[in-house]
Amino acid sequence: MPTFFEAKQLVTPGELLAEGEYQAGENTYKEENKIYASRIGLADLDNKRVNVVALRAFYQPKAGDIVIGAVTEVGFNGWTIDIKSPYTAMLRASDVLSRPFKPQNDELSQVLDTGDLIVAKIASYDRAHDPQLTVGEPGLGKITRGQIMRVTPTKIPRVIGRKGSMISMIKQETGCQIILGLNGVILVTGKTTDDEELAMMAIRKIEEESHTTGLTDRIMQLLKEEKTKREENKL
Amino acid sequence: MIEKPEKLIDKKGVRLDGRKADELRPLKLEVGVLSNADGSAYIEHGKNKILAAVFGPREMHPKHLSRPDRMVLRCRYHMAPFSVQERKSPAPSRREVELSKVIRESLEPALFPELYPRTGIDVFVEVLQADGGTRCASITAAALAIADSGIPMRDLVVACAAGKIDDTVVLDLYDAEDKLGVADVPVAYMPNLNAVTLLQMDGILAPDEFEKAVNMAIEGCKKIYVLQKEALKTKYMNVKEEIKEETEE
Numbered sequence: 039m040p041t042f043f044e045a046k047q048l049v050t051p052g053e054l055l056a057e058g059e060y061q062a063g064e065n066t067y068k069e070e071n072k073i074y075a076s077r078i079g080l081a082d083l084d085n086k087r088v089n090v091v092a093l094r095a096f097y098q099p100k101a102g103d104i105v106i107g108a109v110t111e112v113g114f115n116g117w118t119i120d121i122k123s124p125y126t127a128m129l130r131a132s133d134v135l136s137r138p139f140k141p142q143n144d145e146l147s148q149v150l151d152t153g154d155l156i157v158a159k160i161a162s163y164d165r166a167h168d169p170q171l172t173v174g175e176p177g178l179g180k181i182t183r184g185q186i187m188r189v190t191p192t193k194i195p196r197v198i199g200r201k202g203s204m205i206s207m208i209k210q211e212t213g214c215q216i217i218l219g220l221n222g223v224i225l226v227t228g229k230t231t232d233d234e235e236l237a238m239m240a241i242r243k244i245e246e247e248s249h250t251t252g253l254t255d256r257i258m259q260l261l262k263e264e265k266t267k268r269e270e271n272k273l
Numbered sequence: 274m275i276e277k278p279e280k281l282i283d284k285k286g287v288r289l290d291g292r293k294a295d296e297l298r299p300l301k302l303e304v305g306v307l308s309n310a311d312g313s314a315y316i317e318h319g320k321n322k323i324l325a326a327v328f329g330p331r332e333m334h335p336k337h338l339s340r341p342d343r344m345v346l347r348c349r350y351h352m353a354p355f356s357v358q359e360r361k362s363p364a365p366s367r368r369e370v371e372l373s374k375v376i377r378e379s380l381e382p383a384l385f386p387e388l389y390p391r392t393g394i395d396v397f398v399e400v401l402q403a404d405g406g407t408r409c410a411s412i413t414a415a416a417l418a419i420a421d422s423g424i425p426m427r428d429l430v431v432a433c434a435a436g437k438i439d440d441t442v443v444l445d446l447y448d449a450e451d452k453l454g455v456a457d458v459p460v461a462y463m464p465n466l467n468a469v470t471l472l473q474m475d476g477i478l479a480p481d482e483f484e485k486a487v488n489m490a491i492e493g494c495k496k497i498y499v500l501q502k503e504a505l506k507t508k509y510m511n512v513k514e515e516i517k518e519e520t521e522e
Contacts, residue, residue, distance in 0.1 A: 048509060050502050051420050052428030052465040065425065067385070074465060076385070076425035078505055093509050094312075094423035096330070124330035124392040165390050166341070
């Protein structure tokens with residue numbers, strides 16, 4: 039039962055990773071007891087499970103995920119939302135208005151219009167139906183201030199860090215509020231645009247260097263250096 | 274039209290462009306060349322210059338073409354008007370429609386269409402300069418572009434042709450050999466799964482010659498595969514190396 043890769047080795051689609059009693063994990067597939075990679079990424083063995091951390095992927099909706107999307111269309115009884123995924127999501131009017139929705143009284147475009155950005159949770163999704171969104175929870179709803187950035191969705195776990203260590207560090211250092219959409223869209227809200235830019239710079243850095251170790255410490259150092267540099271410039 | 278020379282291959286086994294019978298043309302592959310596409314690749318195969326771009330998976334338009342149980346692959350092979358000696362009309366010709374189909378069918382076995390129902394992916398292949406064997410080079414580039422877009426694949430697809438000029442079976446025919454030669458056998462191949470996804474023949478070959486040509490083409494595919502893999506890794510390796518240097522400082 040051999041494996042054919044070293045830990046964190048860069049593999050391409052179709053590369054043979056293991057043979058025998060292994061399980062096919064993320065971004066791999068099994069055929070005739072052999073495990074192959076199905077995306078370009080870094081291979082890893084976790085117990086008997088072979089995983090590939092993809093370097094390039096797109097967002098696959100899952101019920102319960104928090105996502106950030108843009109309104110693309112205002113319909114008769116809801117909105118169409120682009121969530122940067124193969125499927126477009128729907129948000130129902132009755133979900134946003136906390137009362138029964140009557141088309142004759144309510145003008146939907148006054149609540150949310152094309153181009154508006156929202157933080158939402160995926161209420162339901164399966165193969166046969168497009169994802170349904172909900173904003174009926176605290177922290178969800180229309181975005182009124184802050185800056186938006188996009189990263190590859192596979193990098194989001196790295197931005198969060200182990201038990202949220204990375205993201206809480208960035209929040210602390212920059213004093214920004216950061217909402218991570220699992221679809222790869224990130225909202226950064228700070229007191230000043232300077233703070234926001236600092237946080238965004240850190241996230242860019244994480245995205246580029248996501249596969250290296252000791253990243254949390256390096257980002258911390260980077261943020262501190264940048265902060266002192268900016269202080270000096272002000273004086 | 275090219276004047277037919279007396280011999281396409283001389284007694285020493287050297288072809289008109291100086292190659293040996295089993296020699297490939299020089300290849301250059303690049304991944305991620307277009308920022309507006311989800312995935313892209315560029316190939317220079319001898320004098321062929323081809324761009325491939327991939328979009329999706331995304332909602333299918335027109336909607337009736339989508340399938341409730343799987344993803345649909347669409348391909349468009351197109352030759353630029355300036356890609357050949359005589360200006361080619363930019364409207365899709367019979368040949369381009371056929372090649373689009375052939376490229377689509379050779380890429381389909383590498384995908385997992387059941388993973389993304391009701392969606393579609395679009396592959397656009399633009400031939401900027403043609404010199405024989407564009408369908409093979411297009412398949413090689415398109416497979417790279419799909420891998421670059423992050424669409425899961427069973428394996429990369431590589432393609433290469435073999436054929437017969439005068440009375441010798443040779444690898445990777447270029448334009449003049451293709452037009453003046455006896456036969457042309459394009460083969461698309463998935464190297465890790467050892468599966469052929471495209472096999473065509475234009476011309477006349479004896480059964481033993483055919484077998485020799487197919488085997489020769491597969492060997493050629495394997496050589497191209499090494500370069501293809503290299504090109505895909507290079508795009509992502511660059512980032513990795515930069516960081517290594519930084520941390521060492």
